[in-house]
Amino acid sequence: METQSLTIQIKKVEKSKINEVDFNNLAFGKNYADHMMYCDYKDGKWHTPQIVPYGPMEFHPSTKVFHYGQAVFEGMKAFKDDHGTVHLFRPEQNFERINKSSKRLAIPEFPKDLFFESLEALIKLDYNWVKPGQGNSLYIRPFVIATEEGVAAAPSDSYRFMIITCPSQAYYNKPVKVLFAEKFSRSANGGVGYAKAAGNYGAQFYPTNLAKSKGYDQVIWTDANTHDYLEEAGTMNIFFRIGDKLLTAPTSDRILDGVTRKSVIQLAKDKGIEVEIAPVEVKRIKDAAKVGELKEIFGTGTAATIAKVTAFEHAGEEFPLPEVDKEYSVLMKDSLQDIQYNRVEDKNNWLHPVKP
């Protein structure tokens, strides 16, 4: 991962398609900003990053990513404050995590300078795609795919790192009902659960469909071994409020080290809320629900921000969550967004401004 001084090559769109987009009616991940970045790895090194108009690319059908899921991704957001300045939220966390994921997937790590230079160049070009106002953001999707042509099950010798972006409003508009996993599992010790590996997501679709057919929006994954401990949701970490205390599982081999999770832990501490980071037993949550001590469950993730859970199901029984005053989920969401939209002092240095 040596530092190279490579100029980014930029080819701008002839005409922006921003006027074709209805920013008040965005389906998540369906509209892409004008430009995208790609950077190829071959002959043992990353070459010059290219910023080009967003559009299709050619791939041979034997391209390894199609066959072996050798691919990782990230999800991050840029917010525009009321002065019109764009801020990335904790982007160095996503940079570090994509390389952690890459390492586990035998993908060469991406250099830090190339990551930040090309990310900033891309944001500058598509500055108008970042809309100000609560809930609006530019969702940024860095990803790496294996591009060698060949159907032998071995690591690729070439890769493409890409960044695409899409304007987004809040991901989940409505509160969610969840189902605690009892049979299916998401990851195991010694596996790739802690990585944002492409295959982790496709593997969840079927169990999630089954949950949906029972009226639940998401699965909360439990440990694959006993299903006794609650781990995380498909694209969110998960918090439980018992009394006035927040509980969340420790990160591990199996659990993604979420940026929103660690930010919420910090914000809670800053506000004097106790956070217990320890394995969360299903039984404890059910018992707390039965005696009325379970006040809230919420998910945390870049796309969803904070998603309030209104009920959970386990072993055929549904447990509705109570209505509470001064919800932690609202407090956390407000505190997080106040920082993200640069409305309060950024004490923890989480914002990374990008000037136009």
Add this chain to the structure above:
Amino acid sequence: METQSLTIQIKKVEKSKINEVDFNNLAFGKNYADHMMYCDYKDGKWHTPQIVPYGPMEFHPSTKVFHYGQAVFEGMKAFKDDHGTVHLFRPEQNFERINKSSKRLAIPEFPKDLFFESLEALIKLDYNWVKPGQGNSLYIRPFVIATEEGVAAAPSDSYRFMIITCPSQAYYNKPVKVLFAEKFSRSANGGVGYAKAAGNYGAQFYPTNLAKSKGYDQVIWTDANTHDYLEEAGTMNIFFRIGDKLLTAPTSDRILDGVTRKSVIQLAKDKGIEVEIAPVEVKRIKDAAKVGELKEIFGTGTAATIAKVTAFEHAGEEFPLPEVDKEYSVLMKDSLQDIQYNRVEDKNNWLHPVKP
């Protein structure tokens, strides 16, 4: 999966590239026959299969397979006998398995008639790419990828089913040394280990690289939970011979139900060799090795056929396998190939001939 009567559309190459290929020097999975098949799923149904010249296709960078590994594949082979007739080996097994894999990955199943009609049409077109002679075959790679454009982590609404083929010689030319997994894992109960899901393979590259750096070719995966039981290799099931008996793990949620495995079990039974299908404890194998009762270990898979293991490593100790007369691995490989090349009676009805 209703049966439809759709004509396959065929567009032939103008000029075959068969003369550009050195059939005596094939790198596995690097040369593709002239034609490929693709069939798109959209608006809730599979459309007309297309057979076209092998070549690149356009994909948007937001195509779901790049992000969520929603993809499955198969590996099967066609053999040419001494009379010049091509035979597929147990293709209905691969057909059933790809749909089993698809189901787990929330991919719509592919219709049987379309599978066989297009597979046969493809083989007929590229008949000359199947070379006769021991070890030669046409490797056939059916696969399905999620093609919807969109970065929301939810199942795709469109898919592409494809078949590409490549001429191949024996996959592993030399015997292999293996390492029994002690920390990393391949799959868990409730996961996707039994499916040929793309993500299962990318996830193995890093641990396999570590094994390689220690001088071992492959990892033999153990159960994720205790690492006490031997399950399978990256692209092979695994057999142990203790005395005159063969041992192999039962298939499960975690283990691929290999076509070669089940064929070897049948052939062994036909020959009066006892096969014990039960969890294979690491300790049992090590103990048997220590007292000289462990005679052989071999892997079974379509690409590798039968791969002889010469040594295994566990807990820092290497156990070389002895030289034995009348190896089961050789007996099994010969018996299998005698059937595949149509040199003996096909008692179990495993061959599926395709006339030119």
